[in-house]
Amino acid sequence: MELSPYVADLQRQLVESAENGSDETRAVAERLVAGLDATARLVLLEVLSAAAGEITRDLAPGSVDVRLRGRDVEFVVAAAPADAEADEVSAASVDLDDTSTSRTTLRLPDALKARVDDAAAADGLSVNTWLVRAVAAALQPKQRRSAQRSLRTGSDFAGWAR
Numbered sequence: 449m450e451l452s453p454y455v456a457d458l459q460r461q462l463v464e465s466a467e468n469g470s471d472e473t474r475a476v477a478e479r480l481v482a483g484l485d486a487t488a489r490l491v492l493l494e495v496l497s498a499a500a501g502e503i504t505r506d507l508a509p510g511s512v513d514v515r516l517r518g519r520d521v522e523f524v525v526a527a528a529p530a531d532a533e534a535d536e537v538s539a540a541s542v543d544l545d546d547t548s549t550s551r552t553t554l555r556l557p558d559a560l561k562a563r564v565d566d567a568a569a570a571d572g573l574s575v576n577t578w579l580v581r582a583v584a585a586a587l588q589p590k591q592r593r594s595a596q597r598s599l600r601t602g603s604d605f606a607g608w609a610r
Contacts, residue, residue, distance in 0.1 A: 449496075449521045455488045489519070496521055501549070504577070509584040511577040526573055554579070 459481045466477030493516065500512040500523065510528040514521060556564065568578035 449523070451489050451492050451519065451521060454492060455485055458488050459484055493521065496523075505549075509581045511573065511581070513574055513577060524572060526571065526577070 462481055462484070463474075463477050466474045469477075493514070497514045500514045504511045504513075507528065511526045513524040513526070515524060516522075564575060564578065568575045571578060573581070
């Protein structure tokens with residue numbers, strides 16, 4: 449997502465709003481516009497990150513990450529695993545109306561941290577998002593057991609039918 453059109457529109461609107469003012473007002477507006485680019489980009493990035501955080505809470509265990517590549521913003525959407533959607537277990541165990549988040553310090557052995565980093569990178573996720581999903585999945589024992597029950601042996605099937 450290119451932010452330049454939005455920043456340019458903000459700059460244009462600032463200059464247009466000063467057109468009805470005095471020469472001094474127009475000069476001040478033009479000086480403000482010159483320094484507005486970096487500040488506007490930062491504010492837009494914060495807004496997009498906050499929006500992605502709210503969407504992620506609603507998608508749990510899915511997620512939306514915001515990535516900055518050069519001056520462009522990219523959204524990375526990771527859907528919830530298909531079996532989690534089918535069972536709708538995440539909605540039963542995660543309070544989706546809770547918009548608050550908590551910061552937790554997690555101490556991992558270096559070898560385990562390296563494996564977490566590799567797994568998150570392989571899934572195209574941030575480590576935080578990957579860990580949130582792993583915790584959510586770990587709290588779904590019914591989901592894991594039901595997946596283990598659907599075994600196929602020869603021409604017979606064992607498991608649950610819906």
